[in-house]
Amino acid sequence: MKLKEVSARVIKDSRGEKTILVSVNGCLSSSPSGKSTGKYEAKPYRHGVEHDVAFINNMRFSREINKFEDLEFLENYVAKQIGANTMFALEASVLKALAKSQGKELWQLLNPAINPKKAKFPRILSNTIGGGAHSNNIRHPDFQEFLITSNNNPTKSKEINENAYCQAKTILKNLEQKEIEKNDENALQTSFENEKVLEVMKDLQEDIHDEKSVHIDIGLDVASSQFFINGKYGYKNPKKNLTREQQIDYIAELIKKYNIFYVEDALDEEDFEGFAELLKKTKGECLICGDDLTTTNLERVKIAIKKKAINAIIVKPNQIGSLLEVKKVIELAKKNGLFVIISHRSGETIDNTIGDLAFAWGADFIKTPVIGVERLAKVDRLIEIEKSLGR
Ligand code: PGA
Ligand code: ZN
Numbered sequence: 477m478k479l480k481e482v483s484a485r486v487i488k489d490s491r492g493e494k495t496i497l498v499s500v501n502g503c504l505s506s507s508p509s510g511k512s513t514g515k516y517e518a519k520p521y522r523h524g525v526e527h528d529v530a531f532i533n534n535m536r537f538s539r540e541i542n543k544f545e546d547l548e549f550l551e552n553y554v555a556k557q558i559g560a561n562t563m564f565a566l567e568a569s570v571l572k573a574l575a576k577s578q579g580k581e582l583w584q585l586l587n588p589a590i591n592p593k594k595a596k597f598p599r600i601l602s603n604t605i606g607g608g609a610h611s612n613n614i615r616h617p618d619f620q621e622f623l624i625t626s627n628n629n630p631t632k633s634k635e636i637n638e639n640a641y642c643q644a645k646t647i648l649k650n651l652e653q654k655e656i657e658k659n660d661e662n663a664l665q666t667s668f669e670n671e672k673v674l675e676v677m678k679d680l681q682e683d684i685h686d687e688k689s690v691h692i693d694i695g696l697d698v699a700s701s702q703f704f705i706n707g708k709y710g711y712k713n714p715k716k717n718l719t720r721e722q723q724i725d726y727i728a729e730l731i732k733k734y735n736i737f738y739v740e741d742a743l744d745e746e747d748f749e750g751f752a753e754l755l756k757k758t759k760g761e762c763l764i765c766g767d768d769l770t771t772t773n774l775e776r777v778k779i780a781i782k783k784k785a786i787n788a789i790i791v792k793p794n795q796i797g798s799l800l801e802v803k804k805v806i807e808l809a810k811k812n813g814l815f816v817i818i819s820h821r822s823g824e825t826i827d828n829t830i831g832d833l834a835f836a837w838g839a840d841f842i843k844t845p846v847i848g849v850e851r852l853a854k855v856d857r858l859i860e861i862e863k864s865l866g867r
Pocket of ligand 2: 740768
């Protein structure tokens with residue numbers, strides 16, 4: 477396939493911030509952007525979004541792209557001239573155009589060997605109550621995300637997560653005696669302390685079990701690099717400073733006390749050893765996940781594996797840009813028994829590519845809330861795939 481019509485323009489994401497939309501042979505893709513970003517993430521743009529837009533609009537790429545692996549030609553052509561957000565949007569739109577030209581779905585192109593009758597769908601991991609960097613209320617929990625997940629049936633899981641979200645809102649409203657606002661990624665805002673929110677999550681779990689007879693698991697994104705200052709974890713709600721040893725003990729204690737199923741970035745992004753200690757301490761009872769720690773970067777994932785730091789990994793395609801790299805990261809993670817979580821970003825667009833990536837490459841989870849058109853686009857894409865397969 478020749479790339480005949482390639483263009484780009486600036487659009488606004490769900491937070492009203494500038495991002496890039498790329499069009500290739502009439503197929504569109506756009507990139508999300510993070511706020512709680514890891515230090516080792518690739519730069520989103522080479523010299524700002526406008527520079528990258530101009531580069532794409534002036535591209536004269538003449539080689540054919542006929543399969544996923546041919547993205548290498550494109551990556552050589554754009555090498556060091558665009559940022560990771562632009563690379564992701566460009567590659568995703570090229571692949572969508574290629575799939576269309578071959579009469580295939582994107583997931584089929586991404587994994588020609590997939591058995592669509594048997595391939596599992598990812599479980600939807602949804603941020604329900606938010607704190608940390610995404611809060612705009614002064615008093616908020618230090619932990620960034622209080623998450624839930626149920627089963628791996630996209631249609632049912634969407635309904636359960638939506639239900640749980642509404643129920644969480646009711647619980648908070650009753651306890652706080654006020655209207656509950658949403659944060660910048662549609663999670664519910666609260667002024668409660670960290671553990672109080674975990675109690676709310678426990679109540680939520682029980683309510684959903686009693687009313688719907690379904691089990692939901694509770695997860696946590698600590699995003700601890702955001703409050704790791706001068707060698708201490710500086711909590712504000714309630715106020716306390718923890719050393720890394722104390723932080724490991726504290727998180728392990730919370731995991732036990734609240735039966736937490738998943739914990740992301742419990743330690744600072746440099747502390748592979750701290751993650752390893754926590755993993756050892758929790759004996760595989762909980763998914764100890766890296767996000768800022770690993771930043772979808774193959775070299776960092778190799779270190780994490782070597783040091784036995786994690787048993788789960790967040791994959792955010794725009795943290796690295798190259799889909800060839802994303803595939804390598806997932807393959808390496810799976811080969812080493814890590815659970816794979818493909819994730820949205822806090823600033824999102826309606827692009828649904830990560831739905832296809834998650835299904836095609838066998839992710840165990842897709843991390844995205846079920847509230848708002850930008851997040852639902854990913855969930856609804858999975859439901860579309862599910863329905864098209866008659867499952
Ligand atoms: P983001 O981070 O704001 O960079 O998307 C969310 C997360 O930490 O998972
Ligand atoms: Zn995170």
